[in-house]
Amino acid sequence: MRVIVAVLGGGKIGEAIARGLARSDRVRGVYLTRRNPKKLVPAVKKIRVTRDNRKAAAAADVIVVSVKSTDARQLLTEIADLAPGKLVVSVMAAISLRRLEENLPGARVVRAMPNVAASVGHAMTAYAPGSSITEADRETVRHLLGTFGESREVPEHLMDAITALSGSGPAYIAILIDAMVSGALKVGIPRDIAFQLVTRTLTGTAELLREKGIHPAELRDLVTTPAGTTIAGIYELEKGAFRTSIMSAIEAATQAAERVAAKFDDEESR
Numbered sequence: 001m002r003v004i005v006a007v008l009g010g011g012k013i014g015e016a017i018a019r020g021l022a023r024s025d026r027v028r029g030v031y032l033t034r035r036n037p038k039k040l041v042p043a044v045k046k047i048r049v050t051r052d053n054r055k056a057a058a059a060a061d062v063i064v065v066s067v068k069s070t071d072a073r074q075l076l077t078e079i080a081d082l083a084p085g086k087l088v089v090s091v092m093a094a095i096s097l098r099r100l101e102e103n104l105p106g107a108r109v110v111r112a113m114p115n116v117a118a119s120v121g122h123a124m125t126a127y128a129p130g131s132s133i134t135e136a137d138r139e140t141v142r143h144l145l146g147t148f149g150e151s152r153e154v155p156e157h158l159m160d161a162i163t164a165l166s167g168s169g170p171a172y173i174a175i176l177i178d179a180m181v182s183g184a185l186k187v188g189i190p191r192d193i194a195f196q197l198v199t200r201t202l203t204g205t206a207e208l209l210r211e212k213g214i215h216p217a218e219l220r221d222l223v224t225t226p227a228g229t230t231i232a233g234i235y236e237l238e239k240g241a242f243r244t245s246i247m248s249a250i251e252a253a254t255q256a257a258e259r260v261a262a263k264f265d266d267e268e269s270r
């Protein structure tokens with residue numbers, strides 16, 4: 001079946017999702033909304049830009065909600081009477097399936113967490129299906145999320161931690177890349193050469209681990225020769241508590257995501 005999708009909230013992530021969806025033959029058209037639609041210049045034939053959330057939601061088979069969590073309540077109220085019977089995918093951090101289902105009675109709801117790599121078709125999106133999702137919905141969701149990257153179903157209780165891990169992840173990786181490029185500059189490698197070497201080393205290493213299915217520690221040992229260059233580098237990383245810092249960062253970000261989720265949930269119960 002070919003579907004029409006309404007992406008409500010055409011910001012950084014919403015616009016990237018709309019562009020991905022437009023590439024699919026199974027998507028007949030995409031409505032993309034924001035209150036100030038002049039800021040959207042998608043230049044893609046299949047994407048119709050509008051500020052009218054209700055018109056977009058009414059026309060759509062599938063609704064994607066991609067506003068900030070703080071704008072969620074107003075938007076969900078606006079479209080609630082149009083959602084029954086429709087598949088709704090929320091990519092908003094912090095808003096639970098329970099709250100989504102309460103606010104959109106009769107809709108079949110999925111909570112998803114993509115990341116900013118959606119803008120180049122390489123997002124990692126974790127999703128948790130709501131109580132009334134069917135097998136056919138699951139297949140539709142996997143296809144739609146697949147238009148802008150890879151997806152994986154997860155239990156909902158992991159969503160705040162996943163927000164901290166792969167939602168925020170691109171920021172950590174960007175810092176790592178920046179640090180490695182700075183190190184390269186320090187030893188005399190020009191910036192453009194360093195950037196290519198570092199980014200390709202990062203994606204290549206990730207692909208190697210995935211394809212061969214080996215443990216990262218095994219790969220580390222493979223390239224670490226006694227008294228060689230790699231161990232000299234690793235020693236400095238360990239001295240700087242590199243791995244502990246990253247573990248603490250993910251833990252702190254998870255706690256922050258949980259606090260935001262609890263605050264939103266509290267406000268909803270008032």
Ligand SMILES: NC(=O)c1ccc[n+]([C@@H]2O[C@H](COP(=O)([O-])OP(=O)(O)OC[C@H]3O[C@@H](n4cnc5c(N)ncnc54)[C@H](OP(=O)(O)O)[C@@H]3O)[C@@H](O)[C@H]2O)c1
Pocket residue numbers: 008009010011012013014033034035036037039053066067068069071074075091092093113114115116167
């Ligand atoms: N950015 C990420 O890396 C990322 C990753 C995963 C999940 N998310 C989630 O995705 C959501 C959006 O994040 P973002 O980074 O894309 O934020 P953003 O760039 O601020 O986008 C939100 C968009 O929603 C629009 N908007 C607000 N109220 C609206 C309404 N009532 N009707 C229609 N559009 C409305 C805003 O445009 P106007 O002001 O013009 O209306 C804005 O462009 C958040 O809930 C976030 O948790 C983001």
